[in-house]
Amino acid sequence: MAKPVSTALQIGLVAVALATAVALVAYFSFPAYFEMAQMLFPQASETDALWSWLDWGYLLLTLLIALPLGAIGGAWLSRRIVVPLLEVARAIRAVAAGDLTARANPSIQGFGESARLVADFNAMAERLERAEAELRFSNSAAAHELRTPLTILKGRLQGVADGVFALDDDLIDLLIAQVDGMTRIVEDLRTLGLFNAGSLELSVTNVDLALIARDVTDLSAEALQARSMTLSLDLRSSPVLADAARFRQVLLALIDNAMRYAPGTRLTIATGLEHVTAVLTITDSGPGLTDAALRQGFEPFWRDEESRARDKGGSGLGLSVVRAIVHAHDGQVRLHNAPGGGASVTITLPARIPD
Structure with missing residues (x-):
């Protein structure tokens, strides 16, 4: 793609073109003007006064030709500069009024900077419209996720107050579990x-991913055994x-995801x-990830086969949090299917090279 020519350069080129056109008109029209003057005024002597009059007449004729050319060139030039700015200003006012679908007309042709302004604004x-849609979805999804435990809490506590349920250890465990889920x-x-x-905020220190992984797996051993x-x-x-601490959170989230x-x-x-590069990989031998999961797995509240996923628990935020923490460490994380089958998550971070 060719690099757009700057507005300043294009204005200069147009001005040079107009000046050249006027100079050419003046140069080539002078002989014709002189011949016509001789034909119309053959008796005129070559006096200073006569030639001064002819000169003024030639100047007037040149202006009559040059001024329309300049006006047309100026109007064309100002249109290429001003119209894109006015279009962007119109779209800005629409966005400020709450219409996030407003766009500047991309078909309007402008010079380099003004054309880029239209494209950059659009x-x-x-991005603003997409961010707003994601925010609305996140707010709705968060409310939906919190509604279930709140409903359970309200129902059970109301039942205790009405004498329907006894406040025994099982009910207390259930209520605590709902509070933990909301937390x-x-x-x-x-x-x-x-x-x-x-x-x-990150409390960054010299750590070894191998040691963190061993600590987390020791803590998760019983839960993994319970899931066979x-x-x-x-x-x-x-x-x-x-x-x-954040990377323990990452590992716990990924192990929890695999168990679910x-x-x-x-x-x-x-x-x-x-x-x-330091590499951390977690792979299960399950059925693997669908194409949709590979594309959208890190999106907040996204679930593959939503109805079945809800039965398995989880808020749909685990992988989003994993990505956020890894990116905060200038790392990368990706979902992929292992060559031998199963879902795999690979995290890469800049390694700490000893001095």
Whole structure:
């Protein structure tokens, strides 16, 4: 794609073109004007006064030709500069009034900067509209996620107040579980909000992903056994600068995700170094990820096969939080299907190279 010529350069080129056109008109029309003057005034002597009169007449004729050319060129030039600006101003007023679908007309032709202004504004407006839609969806989804535990809490507490339910240990455990679920949702939303605002605080220290993975798997061993999952570890030293607590959160979320959607399978966790990159991979031997999950798995509140996923629990925020924490560490995370089958999550971070 050719680089657009700047507005200043194009204005200069137009001015040079107009000046050249006027000069050519003046140069080539002078002989014809002189011959015509001789034919019309053959008796006129070549006096200073006569030639002064002829000169003024020639100047007037030149102006009659040059002024329309200049006016046409100026109008064309101003249209190419001003009209895109007016169109962007119209769209800005529409967006300010609440119409996030407003766009500047991209078919309006302008010079370099004004044409780029139209394109840049439309790109910004599209991102703003998408962000607004995502915000509305997130608010609606968060309310929906919180409604279920709140309904259970209200119903059970109302039942206790009415004497329908006895406040025994089982009911207390159920109520605590609902509160814990809401706490996780709120904390996940807080983490995402802080990341999106660029305010996610990290306590970065020298850590080894292999040691973090071993600690988390030791804590999760009983839960994995309850889900009939076998654990395979390939932990090689992977020194990084990271927030250890946040990466424990990442690993717990990924293990929890595997237990929910691939119970009874083998879970493999591996760490290692590839050149100057630390790599953490978690792979299960389950059915793998659908194309939709590969594309949208990190989106907040997104679930594959929504109705069945809800039966398996989870808020749909786990992978979004994982991505936020990894990106906050200048890392990358991706979903993919393992060559031998199963879902796999690979996290890469800049490795800490010893001095």
